[in-house]
Amino acid sequence: MANVSLVNVEKTYSNGFRAVKRFNLEIRDGEFIIFVGPSGCGKSTTMRMIAGLEEISSGELWIDGQLANFLEPGQRGLSMVFQNYALYPYMSVYENMAFGLRVHGEKRTEIDRKVRETAKLLQIDHLLERRPSALSGGQKQRVAIGSVLVREPKLLLMDEPLSNLDAKLRGQMRVELAKIHKQFSSTIVYVTHDQVEAMTLADRIVVMKEGEIQQIASPNEIYNNPINQFVAGFIGSPSMNFLPVRCGVENGIFFLQAGESRLVLPPILAKRIKDQGGLGKELILGIRPEDLYRKDEEQERAGQSGILQMDGKKSGGELLMKVMVREGLGAEVLLHGEIEGENACVKLAPSCVTSPGETIALCPDMKKIKLFDAQTGDNLLYLNMTGSNG
Template sequence: MNLIELRSVSKKYGNTEAVKNFDLTIKEREFIVLVGPSGCGKSTTLRIIAGLEELSEGTVLIGNQIVNDLAPKDRDIAMVFQNYALYPHMSVYNNMAFGLRMHKVSKDEIDLRVRECAEILELTDLLNRKPRQLSGGQKQRVALGRAIVRKTKFFLLDEPLSNLDAKLRVQMRAEIIKLHRKLKATMIYVTHDQIEAMTMGDRIVVMKEGEIQQLGTPDEIYNYPLNLFVAGFIGMPPMNFLDWDPGVILGVRPEHIRLSEKKGGAGLTDAARSSNKEYSISGNVEVIEYTGAEKQVFLQTSFGQLVVRTEPGQSIMEGHGYTLSFNAQNIHLFDQSSGMRLQHGFSKKISVINE
């Protein structure tokens, strides 16, 4: 059964189109992530599903029912907001109980569910506190608790981790994944953070300017980006782009390039050589960033600046010339004018959205 379906959904604000002709089918129990830079329409899409935003065109289906005109309260959804949106005048307990009370759940049942849920999220000691007495991480957990206590069929999460510090974010990321498995619910998760998208999503929707750029599993998105935008957006440090042939851009990820000592001197760049399997170019090291687990080496080549990830043990010196080589299997070719991927060998594996 398809739990949620969006059919050619559009949302206009005056003359600007926040979401354009959006088609998406979300399966039951799926963890789907909408990712893209700010202003790409991902939050608007989520709010359309929630019923907080009216759509300009198209149809939204939940189950097999068209819900275009259904109020949020009748959609059997729970949502976590970026700023948590905890009710400031209510205790943690009442924040969590509020939705159940509105749905006329019996008092005993409410108590049972709130306590059970507080247990899961380690909030038991905080039940009598007011939101202003909580730390950011605790507020975040209450916001999650308020959503999961409802036991709705699906959960909408709008950048729930972006107000947390880096360490807590990683921790909560794992918590949410665990919750998803435990609750067996459908989750729709909005983020601008490509790492969150990659680590959490069963499938990822990459968006830009209100349009879907690519829809696929993390593996598909990472290894077979459909266009230059997706290729550059997913992955950190981002994919290197080289003007290879006229009209063709060659993309190669930093971890797929090997550095080796250049034979025969310190000339800045030589012409590129390519055989069927191996590409190599030469470049000069400009900056080395050491992160502990790896070194990120920035090199200047005749194709522009490139970044390469290397083992921390490999000795590399700034100002020296190296040969960069990468395997033909690991390259991505894009059309310069349209930005679209040129290789079609794996097009069967990926769901092509854009024409």
């Protein structure tokens, strides 16, 4: 296992473009950490700097207490799994897995032991005599991972390793990667644009945008306590709904006004918004599709017409959604449409019979709403957890 530290690491190309800016991260021994973000955000460039495939323009990279900026890739004690598998087509699975060990002068008996033990753990021991052309995509990916694991690297880098697989295989390989991490206790740095992979595999997620870290936290915290609107919108499928609102107060009652719709705030949220200077400002309301309920469902949940009880006070309200598309997904139904002119999505039970063209009343779970500054994107309700951002 390895401990990796990146201190103010930057990458600037000869044309002046800054691909990575002020990157600071401590990666712990045995941690599975994932860089995620849209194309061009700098996540692969950062991984390549760790690997030694890209020169670090400024800052420091430390691996197990040793400054690694100027070490050759082979001196860093790491291995990398690429998107395209990087298998030798005319070698058998056994030979592909053994190749790196032979290059490093391992004894034949030791090579055989490591290859067969690793192949058995990856459940590819029955494929050792086959060539890559006779393997499925998932099998090729296991061989590529096995070719790396036999070398017992202290640090394993994986650059979008599942992107060439179909949806079903990606799901299966996510499970296999989780098992591999548990069995080998390797320190893994993983790059993906797929937030589902990030949420299901990572111990911590590093969300990046335009070369900068937006948030570092566990999947649960990233999802439930996003630091800004970008993180909130990037993580989650379907994406969080966003609606322009203004926070106001009448007769001591705080509310959010969204067009013709009004949501009454519970006292605890009203106080936090007031303390953050949100009163009277243009804000963005964020609410996830699963945190919106049909008004009749909410009546059953709360015991009254779309009004939630929090802190002994009435709060809540309703939003009207014009339904445009209905997606039946078996275990759930997604309704897509508009709320106050903004695109919106709600996730409902499969018993939902709403059809396109209808307008439905939705009640947000006021305990789970997010509020973002319309100018900066900052989450006014963000809770700063000790150690969550690195």
